[in-house]
Amino acid sequence: MPITKSAKNALRQSIRRREHNLNGKKNLTEALKGYKKLVAAGKKDEAAKYLAQVYKTADKLVKTGVIHKNRANRLKSRLSKKLK
16 A cells, blocks of 8 residues: 555556546447447448447547557458448
8 A cells, every 4th residue: 555645646546547448448349349230230321320439439549548549540440341
């Protein structure tokens, strides 16, 4: 356990940031699952609309530093290929 005041504050910050990062990753996986279900069901129009939401979620995670930019780009590329 931290002893100094600054160490206690750093612990609180890291806990908050970890929760935020995990929540963001969970949102991305849920969006991916929803998109993949739509593609598998053959609903291309709905999947195309949902793809924009997946892009938005991935870009937000890149902006906050949760995932790497290249990972998000690779993910978006693969998802758009699945739609075609």
